[in-house]
Amino acid sequence: MFYRLAGVYHTTYAGERKLWPVPADRWQALGVLALGLLAPLLVGDLYLSSYLLPWLVWTAAALSLTLLMGVAGQLHFGFAAVMAIGAYTAIHLTRFGVPFEIALLGAGLMAAAIGSLFGAAALRVKGLYLVMATLAMQYLVDWTIINVPAISGGAQATLQAPEVSFLGAPMTNDTVQYYGALLWAAFLTVFIMNIKRSAFGRALVAVRDKDFAAAVIGVNVFRYKLLAFFTSSFLGGVSGAVLAFCYYEAVTPEQFSFDVSIQFVAMVLVGGLGSVIGAYLGAAFVLLLPIVLTNLVAGLADSGLLTISQNLQSHIPLMAYGALIIAFLLFEPLGLAKIYDNLRNYFRVWPFQHTRN
């Protein structure tokens, strides 16, 4: 199973625990980052603000959730509510004239406080019961936002995000919005990877894998579950604020409904539980694949290759999308991250395939 790449020798303990211990992976990551930075020059405005930008924000949300669901193993089916708390907090704070940077922090803290409050109650139960408890959070938060005019701005209301600037750059500019989302996604990527390679992350994984064995080596199981809820909700809250200011520019309760929570869970599951690259791939799958499928079917219908009714034309993508999710979970339960890993291993040892496994 374990082998070294030719020519890669670690001589220090710190070197072995680098973010990317293999130089090839490091160059690859740098390349992707460079592409991300140059994207405003490379792709058109439409693609930038309606594909790349939401993908980055959804990835950030999936990364926040995968810390809780994948690394710490606590299921959360109300993550959209956490993001809603962050989004509404940030908008109200900026409306009161609080600088955007501090409003982001406030959004995170508010989401973390309410999130861990529910977490503390929910963590007395495990598995499916935890799912039910977090679902309750989704509905309670939804109901509160809709029915308290001070928060939602009235029934059926849309709250406009005020014009703010982040570190001097105006957040109404498309390019600035894109870079804001990119910065947040990159920050989260490094944060989650750092958590996974340090004592805090190991303790979370220990609690996930065997809580009694974790307790016997000194891990306060409840405290770490709660810390996972706190950290993940904090990041989710900030992601919600980033979503509101960088993408929607206005918030309504429907943007954070139960459907969205399920989408986040799907991203984390399809991507691969606890995987950083899985969050990117999962978000792309859940967010972009329906669009690709719709365009594909519409294109086929327009070109006359596929003669079907308008009605069916709009349903086929949904069916195909559902089938694809099931297929992925059947053939690779560890998600897209595992598929990526298999591919990487294939090319790493090619053509000496016997060295695999």
Place this chain on the structure above:
Amino acid sequence: MAEAGTDRAARGEAVLACDNVSRSFGGLQALKNVSIEIGPGEIYGLVGPNGSGKTTLVNAVTGFYPPNSGTIRFEDRQIAGVKPHKVASLGIARTFQNVALFKGMSALDNILMGRHVHMKPRALASLFYWVWAEKDEVANRRQVEEIVDLLQLESVRHEPVEMIPLGMQKRVELARALAAEPRLLILDEPMAGMNQEEKEYMVRFILDAREALNLSILLIEHHLDVVTAICQRVAVLNNGEKIAEDAAKNAMSHPEVVAAYIGKVATPNSADAAHVG
């Protein structure tokens, strides 16, 4: 030997002293007034048939099933009813009957996890890994490598634990317990399911570890050859009661112990029963 232990305890030197510990689950009395004392540096054996309460006693000590009555003293502290993670930070480590490793981690990470009470795990420290956590990680890794060296785990350190053979997994679990630098080590059947060679290795590692780390050890084991070979004293439990406590060899031939293990022999003279065993 038994008298020597009691003397040490009387002078307050016992590392672990359980006094009249009782624990019941519903109507089942799993432990009935069990008292044991483990002296410093001692390897104390705990044997008895299945269901006799050995693991329950260990669970009472480590805080999973606090005793209904009786006291447990570790060094100078009362630990009856203290939560498991607190017990661990006081200096008691244990292994489990069925290997309880963290499946999602490598052997190395499992052993590093044993250093938990000596590390400062914080989310913020992880965020600023390079200036905050890295030093801690490297320093603890150095400690872990000492244990890896002691238990000869070099070849499997980077393997995922579920991929390595059972004998090695048990060794990794021992390493994880030792990494916490405990003063009392509780081993719950460390040799279950092992062949003769693996058993001999394990015994050697346990003796080495005791010497290197200055440990007292409570050993639960069904392999009586191992128990008689390395334990100074042995307590025998049956149906939740301590039926004998003596130097290892003597305890094994105690008539009640023989009766508990292989049933009562219908002879009027109990000395004959001992002879059968």
